[in-house]
Amino acid sequence: MSVILTLAVVLLIVFWVLSLYNRLIRLRNQVVNGWRQIDVQLKRRHDLIPNLVNTVKGAMEFERDTLEAVVGARNRAVAATGPADAAQKEGQLTQALGRLFALAENYPQLTANQNVRALQEELTATENKIGFARQFYNDIATKYNTAIQVVPNNIIAGFGDFKPSELFEIRDEAERAVPTVDLSMRP
């Protein structure tokens, strides 16, 4: 009788350990996927920008500097080498777009134009999606890091290749600054 009982307890412990290990595997894969999803949204933004610039170019002729800054930043971001470089270039692109959005408010014929509003909505949505993709990556990476560090799990994590993930963060101090926008009506 006691043999059966011991066997049952051992089996239960084995199942518990296995399901814990599987949970860690699942979380690790979600972290990797979460990181790649950010790239999906960044690529989407690269594809949308030429469209935007063409649509506003006519009305915003006087803002050539800003428009060129956006196109230049976009091309540099597409050509980035490696994740650290990409992060920096994408940050600069975000800043350039921010300035363009703010300036567009100055052109009533632009904001009245339905095509421009539709395109602005798409770009806003894309910026949001990039933000939420990063947010999700940080959330799932935190969940994973916690899961491999709490007490019963860290023993089991020792048996597999479970390293803590780095959270997404801003490296370039310039990105943390509030973007400055020149709204003076200079020609």
Add this chain to the structure above:
Amino acid sequence: MNVYEQQALNRRRTIYVMVGFITFLLFLGLGFDYLYLSAGAGVPVPIGTTIALVYGGGSSMYSYFNGDRAVLRSATATSAETALALAATEEERLRIRQFQNVVEEMSIAAGVPVPAAYIVPDPDPNAFATGRDPAHASIAVTEGLLRLLTRDELQGVVAHEMGHIRNYDIRVMTVVAALVGGIALISDSAMRAFRSGGTSGARSRSREKKGSAGVLIAVLLVVWVIAIVLAPIVARILATMVSRRREYLADATGAELTRNPLALAEALARIEASAGATKTIKQGTAHLCIADPLERTVNQKEGWLADLMATHPPMAKRIEALREMAYQLARS
């Protein structure tokens, strides 16, 4: 309490209520089995309990698998793509596009597949989510909601619905419906047995036991009979308790997804302020919505009657909880 603490609290409270629910059903069912179906055995043979659970489970299974299509059809919802193609003005097109984009944004933040987006042709602002798991989910909003809210507020409402989907709330409410169905069957059968044979059969079984055990059994019998009579009301109270807990949980999950609890609070305040019932959303699906579509006054009050009948917590309390998540002091 912050976002994470509120979520943990609501999940805990759901578990407490579910444990209470199952215990209640087992008490009723096993009592019934012991008194009527166990023909001389010392312990209750759980025939009736099993039948009740199978019955409850079976009747909920249909709504579990097909409920989402049924709900969307009864609310005459059209898919967002169709609505986009049929839109009359650019303004409308922009709003529908915003809605589609917001649904995608929230599914990215939640890490779930993108649910199907639907629009209900009703001027009253409301929203609901449906579907048995995140892979088969749908979110619907009314035209009134699209016209009323800003983009951030719409994002908050969609985040709340995404919270329902991510927390498997449809599954939770299906289990609750199964338990309510099972309890109703037991209570019904017991009342029938009372009417045909009175409690005499049951009482004679209790007299078989001698001494102090007999007294205990007699007391249990009385409690059991009272429980049988009150069973439908108790089941309803427990079901609405679960429903309210899941609404608070969806609010907290929505705030976690957007990291913007005040936008959802503002959306709730504006939905509350706009008068009228959502006529296209029928009685049976009321508990899935963000605001009670029947505009029942009981959902706005607090106190014992609200604890019994209200499927949604009072809007004022929901807004207060959201402001707490935003680290804002409650208004006195």
